[in-house]
Amino acid sequence: MVTEQLKNSYDVVVVGGGAAGLSGALMLGRARRSVVVIDAGTPRNAPAAGVHGLLGREGMAPGELLELGRAEVRGYGGHVVTGEVDTVSRTDDGFAVTLSDGRTVSARRLLVTTGLVDELPEIPGLRDRWGHDVLHCPYCHGWEVRDQAIGVLGTGPMSVHQALLFRQWSDDITLFLHTMPSPTEDEFEQLAARGITVVKGEVASLEITDDRLTGVRLSDDTVVRREAVAVMSRMVARTDFLAGLGLRPEQHVSGLGEHIPADPTGRTEVPGVWVAGNVTDLSAQVGGAAAAGAFAAAQINADLVTEETRRAVEAYRNTFSAENEARVSELVSADRRHGM
Template sequence: MTETYEVIVVGGGAAGLSAALVLGRARRRTLVVDAGEPRNAPAAHMQGYLTRDGMSPAEFLTIGREEIARYGVELVRDTAVDVTKGEDFAVELASGRTVRARRLVITTGLKDELPAVPGVAERFGRDVLHCPYCHGWEVRDQAFGVLATGPLSVHQALMVSQWSKDVTFFLHEVAEDDLPDDDLRRLAAAGVHVVPGEVAGLVVEDDRLTGVRLAGGTPSEEGSVHDRQALFVAPRPIPQTALFERLGAEMTETPFGAYPVVDATGLTSVPGVWAAGNAMGFAEQVVNAAAGGYRAGATVNGELLMTDIDLAAGV
């Protein structure tokens, strides 16, 4: 038997739970489908969220799930693997269950593909970091490294110099000759030390990052290891947009992947489908995602309400 809801929220992170909270409080029969794979799971704390600064992502989600349950919102730990649109939306789950709804809010986020440098994945979210606004205060004034992975890495190296005056920019697989002269001047002006050569791995002692090792060297060879306490990297974002694509949503290419075209409320080009959080863009932090989910949830409720009133009124 297929169960029918007014709204299905796909994704149980900050955006999805926020949308569900608004919808539950609006007395909408709502289901959250949560795969349980939040992007910020490697981080011990989330920062910059007013009144929640320093809270662990796991605690944040636990409280969010408790809050939506108070308003009758259902949550299922499952993965949406397919969706079709007819008179309503049919969402197929990995468990084999099919659920239907009048409206969809998709908050499936993105995944971070880390550089293939030994040690980076193991230390990501601890002393291998990606966002100075998320982690810069916690490692302020330490010896920073920045791993070049593309043209935007220069911008990252310049940004982190706000939190430390000891920044080394490891070119890794980027040739120094490929850097524009203006970028080299900016790096010099910011006091960023540029080091050519491929990074072979990290040096970890007592469960702490202590250095970055260049290829072709050994610990005994002078210059092969640069003492560093924090390493910033730029993961390649992989947007989780399969459901949008299945529905034929208009997409737009960005330097950080393809995302659905949305209006100010998160409405996609597919009538009845909203996006929020990292499902609609790379730069949505937790606080932005929660706000976007709130906006989408409120818009969905209002749209459903006016649709039903117009139908009853015959207009």
């Protein structure tokens, strides 16, 4: 990835180089703001073969989409720098951003788009197949596993809902109760009505043959043939570097993980800090994250315009006051010269 030299200061530092961050930087560049994207190069969707549900870019490889975005940001004078942010601290004029390699940069405003980490159950084979035939979102991957034998790994109260959703893409769905709470009577009835098989007992591992998932092995060594497995991950925002500002993740209302709360514009409780994408919206897909990044960037620009206007008015008043005082002094001196 091409990377620019990091300057000393920018109007806005964008932390995170995914769809939200690049879209935000693009908007800021078009607003004639100096902006840099600091990208650690670890996008959440890196294991996926393609981006789905994004109009005009359906099926494009995630890496290709990001490279196009970087080029567009650079086309408007924005910088894209490879690095990982270690800490952020408050300064008189904004923020000091320190990277893990010791580099520092100052910013008047901060847009955080670092996304999240998917925490998965400790089951052999699960992490290795993540993004391939171990999935989480039917809208992201359902079409690719349509009509296949799909297993849903029960990890929490949303697993029944997940099984019912995947039933839209296949009539061969098995819900492995694993460690989830037992479904209610109503839920058992819903599962039965939709033809979803329920299997009790904990899952011990996944069966992999020739680089493909072929089954789910239970703790009693029973193997259930499956071609794909859906699992609800615990999603945690990547924001440790914000702790110095007192900005820490909170439990999401859905119970599915932790996020940074923000208002509808992306503004956080810390003045000057905005967030966009999965770092605040756990369920945002690529298109939604990109839209949120662009919207937050527009609010940041408006905030900077407000600050610059206030400073301009203060300077104008000071200049006018000084000119007025000089004029009064000149009149007084003239009166004295004429003996008045």
